Amino acid sequence: MSIGTSFFHNVTTRNLSQVNERISDLQGQISSGVNDPRPSADPVRALRLSAAKEQQEALDRYSSNLDRAGARLDQADTVLSEAGNVMRRIGELALRAASDTATATERDSIGTEVRSLRDSLLGLANARDESGRALFGGYGTQSDPFRDGPDGVVYQGDGGQSRLQVSESLSLPSGLSGDAVFAMGAEGGDVFAVIDDFLGSLGTASAAPRASVTGAGHLSVEPALTRAPAEWAMTLEGPLGTATVPFVAAQGAMSGAVEAINAQTTATGISAALDPETRGLILTAEGAVTVSNVARQPDDGGVLMVARDAEGGTQALVPHARTRDAVIDRLRGASEHLIDQRTQLGALSADAARHSDMIDNRKLAMSKAVSGLEDLDLANALTRLQQSMLTRDATQQAYVRIAQQSLFDFLR
Numbered sequence: 007m008s009i010g011t012s013f014f015h016n017v018t019t020r021n022l023s024q025v026n027e028r029i030s031d032l033q034g035q036i037s038s039g040v041n042d043p044r045p046s047a048d049p050v051r052a053l054r055l056s057a058a059k060e061q062q063e064a065l066d067r068y069s070s071n072l073d074r075a076g077a078r079l080d081q082a083d084t085v086l087s088e089a090g091n092v093m094r095r096i097g098e099l100a101l102r103a104a105s106d107t108a109t110a111t112e113r114d115s116i117g118t119e120v121r122s123l124r125d126s127l128l129g130l131a132n133a134r135d136e137s138g139r140a141l142f143g144g145y146g147t148q149s150d151p152f153r154d155g156p157d158g159v160v161y162q163g164d165g166g167q168s169r170l171q172v173s174e175s176l177s178l179p180s181g182l183s184g185d186a187v188f189a190m191g192a193e194g195g196d197v198f199a200v201i202d203d204f205l206g207s208l209g210t211a212s213a214a215p216r217a218s219v220t221g222a223g224h225l226s227v228e229p230a231l232t233r234a235p236a237e238w239a240m241t242l243e244g245p246l247g248t249a250t251v252p253f254v255a256a257q258g259a260m261s262g263a264v265e266a267i268n269a270q271t272t273a274t275g276i277s278a279a280l281d282p283e284t285r286g287l288i289l290t291a292e293g294a295v296t297v298s299n300v301a302r303q304p305d306d307g308g309v310l311m312v313a314r315d316a317e318g319g320t321q322a323l324v325p326h327a328r329t330r331d332a333v334i335d336r337l338r339g340a341s342e343h344l345i346d347q348r349t350q351l352g353a354l355s356a357d358a359a360r361h362s363d364m365i366d367n368r369k370l371a372m373s374k375a376v377s378g379l380e381d382l383d384l385a386n387a388l389t390r391l392q393q394s395m396l397t398r399d400a401t402q403q404a405y406v407r408i409a410q411q412s413l414f415d416f417l418r
Contacts, residue, residue, distance in 0.1 A: 058375050064174075065369045071170035072362040075180040079355040082141045082181050085133045086348040092127045093197070093341040096120055100204055100334045103214075113208045124201050128152055128159060131188055142184030144168070151184045152198075157306055159198035161185055172361050179354055187347045190340060197344070199307070200336045203328040206308045214330045215322040218298030221315040225295045227323075228286035228312045230302075231257045237303045240311075242267065245293030246275035263287060301325060 099116045102108060108116075132150040134140055139147035144164035151163030165185045169177040189196040195203075207215050219225065229238065235256040242251055253266035260280055264287065267278035276291045289295050300310045300323045311323040326332055 058372060062369070062372050065365055065372060068172050069362070069365050069369065072172050072178075072358055072365060075170050075172070075178055076355065076358045076362065078135050078141065078180045079351055079358060081133070081135050083348060083351045083355065085130050085141060086187070086344055086351065089127055089130050090341065090344050090348065092123050092130070093337065093344060096123055096201060096204065097334070097337050097341060100330075100337050103208055104330050104334060113214075117205055117208050120201065120205055124198065124205075127197070127201070128154060131159075131184060139168075140184075141181055142187055144183040144185065152188070158202050159196070161188070161196070172358075172365070176361070178358055178361065181354075182347060182350060187344070190343050195336075197340045200333065200340045202307050203324075204333045204337060206324065206328055207330045207333045215309055215324040215328065217300075217324065217326040217329050218296060219313040219315075219321040219323060220294055220296040221289075221313070222294060223291055224316045225289045225297060226281055226284065226286060226314040227289065227297060228281075228284050229255060229260075229263075229300075230308065230310050230312075231255055231260075233257050235259070238263065239299070239301045240297055241299040242270065242274050242276050242289070243294075243296040243298070244275035244291040247273050249273045250299070258285070260285065260287065297323065299326070 099120055103113055103116045131142055131152045132140065133142070140149070140151050140163070142163065143149070143151035145166035145168060146163050147168065149162070151161060153160050153162055161184050163184050165183050167179040167183060168181060170180050171177045188198065190200075233256060235254050237252065238255055239250060239252045242249055249270040251263075251266050251270055253263040255263050264278045264280060267276065267287070267289070271277050274291070275293065276289050276295055279288045279290075280286075281288045289297070297311070297313060302310050305325075307328070309322040309324055313321045313323060315321075327336070
C-alpha cells in the first residue's frame with residue numbers, strides 16, 4: 007500500500023501543529039506556574055477546583071461579616087465606655103446635690119450641667135457606625151432610635167439584634183438593641199428617665215422634693231393638675247388613722263378630691279376644703295396632718311404636689327422613686343446596668359474574635375487545597391515539554407528526509 011505525497015504532507019503538518027500547540031501550552035503553564043484551567047484538560051481536577059473556589063468565596067464573605075461585626079461591637083463598646091463616664095459624672099453631681107450644705111444656686115448649676123450631660127448621653131445613644139447605621143436601633147438602623155420629646159426620651163427602635171452570617175450554619179449578633187442597653191426593666195425605667203427624675207429631685211422649692219410632708223393641724227396642697235382629668239391617689243395620716251384616698255381631678259375641677267377626702271374623715275380625722283387663693287386643697291385636723299405616696303396617672307414626671315404649712319414653709323412632693331435618696335440609688339443602678347451591657351458586648355466581641363480565628367484557619371486550609379489543584383508540577387511539566395520537543399524535532403527530521411526523496415532514489 008502506498009501513501010500519496012499530498013496526504014502524507016497533510017498528516018505530518020497536522021501532527022506537527024498539534025505537537026507545537028502542546029509545546030506552547032506547556033510553556034505557558036511553566037511560565038505562569040499554573041495548571042491548564044480548562045475543564046477539558048482534567049475534568050475531575052476542574053470540578054474539585056471549582057468547588058474549592060466556591061468555598062473560598064464563602065469563607066471570604068464570612069470573614070468580611072466577622073470584620074464588620076467586630077468593628078460594630080468595638081464602636082458600641084467605645085460608646086458605652088463614654089456613656090459610663092457620663093453616668094459616673096451625674097452620680098457625682100447627685101451626691102453633691104444631696105449634701106445639706108448645697109444651696110439653691112448650686113443646685114441650679116448642677117441642674118445645668120446634668121442637662122448638658124443628658125444631651126451628650128442622648129447623642130451617644132444615637133451613635134452610628136462607619137456605614138451610617140445606628141448602633142442601638144435594633145433592626146431599624148436608618149433613623150435615630152432615641153427621640154427627645156415632651157414626655158422625655160422615647161425609644162423608637164425595636165428589640166431586635168442585627169446578625170451577620172459567619173459560617174454555613176451560624177450567625178452572630180453585631181450589637182445590642184437600645185431597648186436592652188438603656189432600659190432597666192419595668193421597675194427601673196430607663197436611664198434617661200432616671201436622669202429626668204434626678205433633675206426633678208433638685209426641686210424648685212426651699213428643699214428637695216420628698217415623698218411625704220407633715221403639718222401641725224394644717225396643710226395647703228397644690229396638685230400639679232392637667233387639663234385632661236387624671237387619676238390621683240395619696241395617703242393621708244391624721245389623728246384618727248391612715249387612709250389611701252383616690253380621686254379624679256383636672257384644672258378647675260377639684261371638688262371630687264374634697265368629697266373623697268371628707269368621705270374618709272371618720273377614718274383619718276382630716277377635713278378638706280378648696281383653697282380660694284390657689285384653687286388647691288386645705289387640709290385641717292385636730293393634730294398632725296401627713297400627706298404621702300402621691301401618685302398620678304398618667305405621670306409625666308416632675309413634682310406632683312406642693313405643700314405649705316401654717317408657717318408658710320413649702321415642700322415639693324414626688325413619688326418615693328423620685329426622691330433624692332431613691333434617685334441616687336437608681337443612678338447607681340443605671341451605671342451598673344451600663345457596665346453589665348458593656349460586659350455583654352465584650353462577650354460578643356470575644357465570640358466574634360474566636361470565630362474569626364476559625365475562619366482564618368479554614369481559609370488557610372482552603373488556600374492550600376486550591377494551590378494543590380492549581381499549582382503546576384514543574385518537574386513533570388518540564389519532562390513533558392522535553393518529550394514533546396523531541397517528538398517535534400524527530401517528526402520534522404523524518405518529514406524532511408522523506409519529502410526530499412524522488413523517483414530516482416527508488417530506481418537506484
